[in-house]
Amino acid sequence: MTSSSSPSHKALSKIACNRLQKELSEWQVNPPTGFKHKVTDNLQKWIIEVTGAPGTLYANETYKLQVVFVPPAPLHPHIYSNGHICLDILYDSWSPAMTVSSVCISILSMLSSSPEKLRPTDNDQYVKNCKNGRSPKETRWWFHDDKV
Numbered sequence: 001m002t003s004s005s006s007p008s009h010k011a012l013s014k015i016a017c018n019r020l021q022k023e024l025s026e027w028q029v030n031p032p033t034g035f036k037h038k039v040t041d042n043l044q045k046w047i048i049e050v051t052g053a054p055g056t057l058y059a060n061e062t063y064k065l066q067v068v069f070v071p072p073a074p075l076h077p078h079i080y081s082n083g084h085i086c087l088d089i090l091y092d093s094w095s096p097a098m099t100v101s102s103v104c105i106s107i108l109s110m111l112s113s114s115p116e117k118l119r120p121t122d123n124d125q126y127v128k129n130c131k132n133g134r135s136p137k138e139t140r141w142w143f144h145d146d147k148v
Contacts, residue, residue: 012044020044023100032101034108038064048104056112065107068136075117078110078145082127084136085110086120088143091136 012020020043027037038047048065052058052074064070067090068083078086089098089106120126126139 017043026099027101032105035101035104046100050104050108050111053108053112057114057117058111065104074111075119076111076114077116077118077120079120080123080126081119082130084126084130084139086141086143088141091141092143
């Protein structure tokens with residue numbers, strides 16, 4: 001998975017390529033419920049369809065995910081209209097022990113626990129400051145809401 005498709009993105013190391021290939025093979029055998037991998041010719045660019053969990057505000061809605069949501073992004077208090085996701089495991093709390101599947105399940109859990117559909121209060125300002133393809137990794141996130 002990649003957070004940016006910018007041309008300045010460096011080539012993956014052999015270790016990273018091997019890990020992604022292994023995760024892709026495992027995904028194909030046992031995909032997490034509610035997710036579908038869209039096959040591409042680029043191991044670094046995973047496109048995943050996310051289907052909202054039953055009984056939630058996002059039930060049966062489908063979105064595309066590429067570590068950021070591909071517009072149109074779901075209306076959610078932690079998802080900006082440009083698709084950037086404010087979720088600590090994508091940044092500060094990420095661990096090499098996490099897999100693509102575990103990250104996807106965390107994102108679905110975040111979606112499922114939202115009591116209302118709305119954009120973050122600072123959406124317009126944030127999106128304006130992210131012009132020219134700025135990566136969400138360049139953002140200094142403030143993780144303050146542990147309820148969603």
